[in-house]
Amino acid sequence: xxxxxxxxxxxxxxxxxxxxxxxxxxxxxxxxxxxxxxxxxxxxxxxxxxxxxxxxxxxxxxxxxxxxxxxxxxxxxxxxxxxxxxxxxxxxxxxxxxxxxxxxxxxxxxxxxxxxxxxxxxxxxxxxxxxxxxxxxxxxxxxxxxxxxxxxxxxxxxxxxxxxxxxxxxxxxxxxxxxxxxx
Numbered sequence: 294x295x296x297x298x299x300x301x302x303x304x305x306x307x308x309x310x311x312x313x314x315x316x317x318x319x320x321x322x323x324x325x326x327x328x329x330x331x332x333x334x335x336x337x338x339x340x341x342x343x344x345x346x347x348x349x350x351x352x353x354x355x356x357x358x359x360x361x362x363x364x365x366x367x368x369x370x371x372x373x374x375x376x377x378x379x380x381x382x383x384x385x386x387x388x389x390x391x392x393x394x395x396x397x398x399x400x401x402x403x404x405x406x407x408x409x410x411x412x413x414x415x416x417x418x419x420x421x422x423x424x425x426x427x428x429x430x431x432x433x434x435x436x437x438x439x440x441x442x443x444x445x446x447x448x449x450x451x452x453x454x455x456x457x458x459x460x461x462x463x464x465x466x467x468x469x470x471x472x473x474x475x476x
Contacts, residue, residue: 324383329376331369333357333395335405344409345373349391349440352382357411358392365405366395393436396427401456412451412460413437420444423451423460 297305297313305313310328317323333344346356356377359366377390399408410433413422420441424430430448438446451460 327377327380327388330372333370333407333409334365334398336407344407344412345370346377347411347413349437350389352386353389353391353440355391355393355411355436355440357395357409359395364395364398370395391436391440394429394432396425396429396433399425399452399455406455408451408455409460410437414465415441415444418444420446422446422448423454424448425452425455426450 297308308316310326314323314326317326329342329345332338332341336344338344344357346354348354354377356374357366357370358374359370361367374390374392377388380388382388393410396408396410399406408423408425408427410422410424410430413420420437422430422434422437424434434446434448454460
């Protein structure tokens with residue numbers, strides 16, 4: 294919701310959730326939109342989903358989860374987790390929601406940066422996961438390794454990338470395979 298509807302960026306000032314649902318259906322063939330609330334602190338995109346929640350299977354998602362109640366991300370991420378836990382796919386089947394830990398806050402020049410293990414990139418036979426010199430990296434890598442058994446999960450030090458307010462998924466664009474490799 295924050296990314297599409299928040300007045301801070303005014304991406305869609307005259308559109309409601311209902312209108313956006315219809316636009317996504319008409320132009321993208323989307324049968325059901327899964328709306329989350331707010332994004333993480335420091336995210337200049339105001340809630341891009343690649344820092345929050347990622348599909349890792351047809352009905353399985355990982356979502357970042359802050360365990361420290363004193364952290365500014367705690368309530369918004371709790372809300373997103375609750376929302377996802379109540380959601381179903383377009384066929385009415387409940388989602389499986391896997392919590393993914395958040396790293397400790399990363400700061401630069403007095404600004405909190407949007408560090409998130411959810412900003413991973415899925416390559417052919419690997420999953421590249423941003424890491425931030427934090428003990429939670431081991432947990433996050435382990436969770437993702439269990440969810441991607443056919444791929445090698447590799448941690449990539451991403452603090453320097455984070456200074457640009459994004460990491461691995463933000464820097465990449467997937468190109469799905471079409472047709473044969475000979476064409």
